[in-house]
Amino acid sequence: EAQVTQNPRYLITVTGKKLTVTCSQNMNHEYMSWYRQDPGLGLRQIYYSMNVEVTDKGDVPEGYKVSRKEKRNFPLILESPSPNQTSLYFCASSPRTGLAKNIQYFGAGTRLSVL
Amino acid sequence: KNQVEQSPQSLIILEGKNCTLQCNYTVSPFSNLRWYKQDTGRGPVSLTIMTFSENTKSNGRYTATLDADTKQSSLHITASQLSDSASYICVVSDTDKLIFGTGTRLQVFP
Numbered sequence: 001e002a003q004v005t006q007n008p009r010y011l012i013t014v015t016g017k018k019l020t021v022t023c024s025q026n027m028n029h030e031y032m033s034w035y036r037q038d039p040g041l042g043l044r045q046i047y048y049s050m051n052v053e054v055t056d057k058g059d060v061p062e063g064y065k066v067s068r069k070e071k072r073n074f075p076l077i078l079e080s081p082s083p084n085q086t087s088l089y090f091c092a093s094s095p096r097t098g099l100a101k102n103i104q105y106f107g108a109g110t111r112l113s114v115l
Numbered sequence: 116k117n118q119v120e121q122s123p124q125s126l127i128i129l130e131g132k133n134c135t136l137q138c139n140y141t142v143s144p145f146s147n148l149r150w151y152k153q154d155t156g157r158g159p160v161s162l163t164i165m166t167f168s169e170n171t172k173s174n175g176r177y178t179a180t181l182d183a184d185t186k187q188s189s190l191h192i193t194a195s196q197l198s199d200s201a202s203y204i205c206v207v208s209d210t211d212k213l214i215f216g217t218g219t220r221l222q223v224f225p
Contacts, residue, residue, distance in 0.1 A: 004158070042119065042204070042215030043159075090158050103149075104213070106158030 002027045006091050006107035013081055014115050021076045021110050023091030031094040032074040033058070033104070034066065036087040043090065049074055081114040088112075117142045119207050119216035127222045132195055136219045138188040138205030146208040150179050150190045153202045153218065162190070162203075195223045 004025045013019055025032065033048040035058075045058030049068040063085055065077040074093075078085060091107040119140045128134050140148070147166045151159035163172045163179040165188075171180045176193045192199055200223045205216040 040217060042217045044215075045213070092158075103161045103164060106160070108158050109156065 002105070004091055004093050004105050004107040006089075006110050008110060009108065010111050012113045012115065015082055016080050019078050019081060019112075021078075021089060021091075021112070023074045023076065023107060024072050025074075025091075025093040025105070026072065027093060027095065027105065028071065029093035029095050029105075030071070031096065031102070032068065033092045033094075034064070034074070034076045035090045035092065036060065037090060037109075038087050046076070046089075081112075083114050086112060086114045117207075117209065117214045119205055119214050121203075121205050121216040121219050123219060124217075125220040125222070127224065128195055130195060130197055130223055130225050134192050134195060134221065136190045136192075136203050136205075136221070138190070138216060140186050140188070140205070140207045140214070140216075142186075142207040142209055142214055144209050145183065145186075146210055148179075148181055148188050149206040149208070149213075150177070150188075151204040151206060153204055155201070159204055192221075197223050197225060199223050 007022045030051045034046040035043040037043050044060045046064050047066040049055045055066050089110045092104040094102040094104045122137045149164045150162040153159040162174050162177050165172050165181045167183050178191045181188045202218040202220050204218045207214050
């Protein structure tokens, strides 16, 4: 089954404790992206990757890191989480480098709480 | 500034009724407009995608329309079902970026 898998689904942590949210897709998609979703705001892009070893900042990259060493994986790293990073996070992938007509497939989401 | 605005913010209807959700955008250049359905606790799932030249597109009981001149889109849901209860997100793409609306929260009651 074609899917985007995020782990963990739920995470509670404390300020400053490094964490990684994993994302994996089995559709051989070149494009992958991370979003955060907060009440009253639309999804906002954190980072995206056009292909292996190619990553770029989205609209809200501060406090986050990503890597793309393999095509299928795109982990999101919070080196020193802060309470304002409490949010619902989504990973997404798309079949080609351009977004012009390509449907993005989303993971089920990771709900992160930073205390 | 590129923006996507949706209305209403929330909507309650009875099962079997029709409803229409609205999306206005100020995105340039325009590439396409998408409607996504997001169930509570799940990721968004694509319903329709329309380019500049397409006025309407259907997916089962969901019909999206696009007026590129007025920069407006609507999503019409026919004969609503309880499973239609979800958030519906309008997303507009320029050449390489997606701009998300904040969504309309639809609740369908029996």
